[in-house]
Amino acid sequence: METLAWGLLDLLLIAALLALAWGALSGKNLQRAVVHFIGFGLLLALIWLRLRAPDIALAEAAIGAGLTGALLLAALRDTPREVVSGADQPGDAKAANSFGVAAGLALLSGGLVVLLAMAYLQALEQADPVRLAQQIQIHLEQTGVSNPVTAVLLNFRAYDTLLELAVLMAAVLGIMALGPARAAYLASGTMLSGLSRWLTPILILVSGYLLWVGAHAPGGAFQAGALLAGAGVLLRLAGFPDQQIPPATVLRSLIITGVSLFLAVGLGVMLAGRGFLDYPPAWAGGLILLIETAATLGIATTLVLAFLGGAPPQWTGLHGSGPAAGEPNS
Amino acid sequence: MIDAQLVYGLAGILLFSMGLRSAFSSTALLRRVLAINVAGAGLFLLLIAVAYRGLDKAPDPLPHALVLTGIVVAFSATALALALGRRLQETSDDE
Amino acid sequence: MSELLAAALIIIGLIFFIAGSIGLLRLPDIYSRLHALTKADNVGLGLLVIGLLLLADDLFIALKLLLVWLLVLASSATSAHLIAQRARRRERGLWKP
Numbered sequence: 001m002e003t004l005a006w007g008l009l010d011l012l013l014i015a016a017l018l019a020l021a022w023g024a025l026s027g028k029n030l031q032r033a034v035v036h037f038i039g040f041g042l043l044l045a046l047i048w049l050r051l052r053a054p055d056i057a058l059a060e061a062a063i064g065a066g067l068t069g070a071l072l073l074a075a076l077r078d079t080p081r082e083v084v085s086g087a088d089q090p091g092d093a094k095a096a097n098s099f100g101v102a103a104g105l106a107l108l109s110g111g112l113v114v115l116l117a118m119a120y121l122q123a124l125e126q127a128d129p130v131r132l133a134q135q136i137q138i139h140l141e142q143t144g145v146s147n148p149v150t151a152v153l154l155n156f157r158a159y160d161t162l163l164e165l166a167v168l169m170a171a172v173l174g175i176m177a178l179g180p181a182r183a184a185y186l187a188s189g190t191m192l193s194g195l196s197r198w199l200t201p202i203l204i205l206v207s208g209y210l211l212w213v214g215a216h217a218p219g220g221a222f223q224a225g226a227l228l229a230g231a232g233v234l235l236r237l238a239g240f241p242d243q244q245i246p247p248a249t250v251l252r253s254l255i256i257t258g259v260s261l262f263l264a265v266g267l268g269v270m271l272a273g274r275g276f277l278d279y280p281p282a283w284a285g286g287l288i289l290l291i292e293t294a295a296t297l298g299i300a301t302t303l304v305l306a307f308l309g310g311a312p313p314q315w316t317g318l319h320g321s322g323p324a325a326g327e328p329n330s
Numbered sequence: 331m332i333d334a335q336l337v338y339g340l341a342g343i344l345l346f347s348m349g350l351r352s353a354f355s356s357t358a359l360l361r362r363v364l365a366i367n368v369a370g371a372g373l374f375l376l377l378i379a380v381a382y383r384g385l386d387k388a389p390d391p392l393p394h395a396l397v398l399t400g401i402v403v404a405f406s407a408t409a410l411a412l413a414l415g416r417r418l419q420e421t422s423d424d425e
Numbered sequence: 426m427s428e429l430l431a432a433a434l435i436i437i438g439l440i441f442f443i444a445g446s447i448g449l450l451r452l453p454d455i456y457s458r459l460h461a462l463t464k465a466d467n468v469g470l471g472l473l474v475i476g477l478l479l480l481a482d483d484l485f486i487a488l489k490l491l492l493v494w495l496l497v498l499a500s501s502a503t504s505a506h507l508i509a510q511r512a513r514r515r516e517r518g519l520w521k522p
Contacts, residue, residue: 006385010334014341019347025352030360037364044371051338051382052389056374059401068367068405075360075412078399078419102355109351116343117420120376124335133390149393150400157395164399175413179420189510195503202496281416299402306409309416323373 028085034072041065054218055149058210062226063303070233071307074182075224092106145215153220154288158277162266165258165295172255172302176315181308187239190244196238203231211296225299230276232304245312251301258298262291338379347370359415363408372406431479438472441465457480463505470497 023036049056214220349369381393470521
């Protein structure tokens with residue numbers, strides 16, 4: 001009876017997920033597609049909870065649905081009206097491709113599904129499901145944290161996380177090199193600015209809480225950074241004047257803080273005679289917290305700058321005073 | 331009754347191929363970005379389904395870490411793609 | 426006993442959610458839809474939170490649940506106001522998208 005209920009829930013969730021994905025990918029109106037995608041992200045966060053992945057659920061709700069949704073809605077503003085409503089497509093959007101191309105694509109994607117499904121079924125039967133998970137469980141006490149996901153991210157595979165922070169930094173440098181930021185928003189009315197005045201301190205507090213609790217419960221640097229970025233995006237949307245963006249010197253240090261502190265810890269540990277990023281077990285907890293704090297600040301700055309879509313006007317010397325550089329319009 | 335690992339993995343595969351097909355067959359940049367994001371979400375679903383061990387056993391944390399990294403990187407890639415698109419639009423408008 | 430009461434409250438909360446969703450689908454214009462959705466969903470969430478409070482293990486979890494409720498209340502009220510304001514301005518022709 002209970003497994004039947006869970007099975008029904010799974011089928012319902014997957015059906016809704018596929019329907020939302022279909023809504024995001026089909027149809028001509030792009031605005032409708034973006035809204036479907038935001039719903040898709042939220043439902044996906046629910047599915048992560050069902051699959052016992054609460055850290056992923058936090059990150060998906062904050063980044064995958066929240067920040068990506070805000071980014072896509074801001075990008076809709078830049079897209080010309082005809083493209084948004086799909087009016088520039090000849091008749092039916094599907095008819096834009098010739099029949100041969102459409103048939104070929106359908107065949108390819110159908111074949112891909114079949115092949116991947118076969119490989120997946122085979123892997124489920126043959127693979128030994130324990131191996132690495134058991135190793136992680138055995139060595140968990142030496143990592144300094146008790147949340148296994150944090151242990152994997154910041155101790156066992158700390159090198160990958162360092163490279164990921166470097167990828168974020170590279171992406172934001174590319175975004176800032178491409179042009180000035182999106183136009184700022186007008187100062188909003190009492191409701192939104194009042195809400196953001198109250199919400200920003202709460203978000204900062206909850207972000208600090210998530211950072212701290214990531215050592216022994218679902219949470220960690222990525223979720224905390226995403227919450228801080230959400231606060232930054234909210235302040236931007238509420239149209240507070242540009243003094244909210246820190247000056248260029250502070251911005252520069254914030255962007256590099258995650259990667260540089262991570263590198264410093266890794267190299268510093270080498271000075272003590274151990275390998276790169278091989279923390280001594282007695283210090284591991286403190287070092288991980290230090291790295292996570294710097295990573296939170298770096299991730300938050302990166303995500304907010306990615307939402308801004310370019311170099312903010314404080315980034316002097318790069319784009320001068322372009323017409324859209326931070327000037328508010330509708 | 332229904333193996334959650336199997337069902338969610340197949341759903342992930344479906345999402346991946348839906349997203350990939352839409353990325354190739356659409357013309358608007360925003361739609362392609364959405365399609366790549368949906369394909370990425372399908373991959374994440376596959377990974378988390380592989381990591382699932384049932385309602386009472388703890389899941390495998392290694393794919394969780396991979397997906398966490400992937401979510402953040404996917405967002406930054408989306409942001410970069412949209413910034414590139416905006417720049418291309420401005421350049422083509424100036425011509 | 427408290428589990429039964431919690432289950433009953435959660436189910437009643439879910440009924441309110443369903444009512445809000447039916448209102449979203451069936452009501453004619455944006456204002457009535459916003460009205461139904463915001464009010465019904467907030468009451469539904471409130472009942473859900475009260476039901477979960479009965480099941481909470483310690484005070485910290487109960488306080489977190491209350492914080493969630495307050496945050497959703499504040500943000501849904503604000504976003505409903507913003508949507509209604511935009512719809513009003515668009516009707517009056519003041520909206521320049």
